[in-house]
Each structure stands twice: as C-alpha cells, then as structure tokens.
Amino acid sequence: MNYIKNLYYGNISPATQRFIKDSEYAELFKSSETLREDLEKKLSDENTDDLDVLCETYSKLMSITAEDNYSEGFRNGAYLILDILLGKNDNLYIEEI
Numbered sequence: 001m002n003y004i005k006n007l008y009y010g011n012i013s014p015a016t017q018r019f020i021k022d023s024e025y026a027e028l029f030k031s032s033e034t035l036r037e038d039l040e041k042k043l044s045d046e047n048t049d050d051l052d053v054l055c056e057t058y059s060k061l062m063s064i065t066a067e068d069n070y071s072e073g074f075r076n077g078a079y080l081i082l083d084i085l086l087g088k089n090d091n092l093y094i095e096e097i
Helices: 003-008 026-044 044-086
Strands: none
Touching: 026 044
C-alpha cells in the first residue's frame, strides 16, 4: 500500500465517494427527492424557481461544510500524531526507548 503515491497521482478523491445502496443516507436521499417532487407539483413556476435557488444554496453550504470538516479532521489527526510522538505526561516519567 502506497497511500502517498496514490494521493500524488490523484487516485484518492474523498469528494467523489458514493453512498451504499439501502444505507440510511440512501433512504434519506430518496425520501428528500420524493418530497421535493411532491412539493414542486404544488408550487407555481415562480415558487418552484425559488425552491431551486434554496436547494442550490443549501447544497453549496453543505459542500463548504464538508470541505471544512474534512480539512479540520485531517488537522486533528496530524495534531494527534504530534501529541503521540512529542507529548509529555504531567505526572509520570516514561523512559524513552
């Protein structure tokens, strides 16, 4: 396994992950699509346009949140590694190998 090499060559792309069929995510996605279709039938064209803008804006917000959470998780992992390697105990003396 050469994760760094795969990352360098673009073989790793967390932003393009797919969800598992029949997962909780898949069920919620299907439910939201059905709800949206039912709502569009009840709305005028102008209101449907407003719904589209609302959904697009929400989608952009979720994308920004996902990107920021991914970056923050990556940083937290790096801080954890640094603490494992460089951290000290306040009360115990641990002999270094």
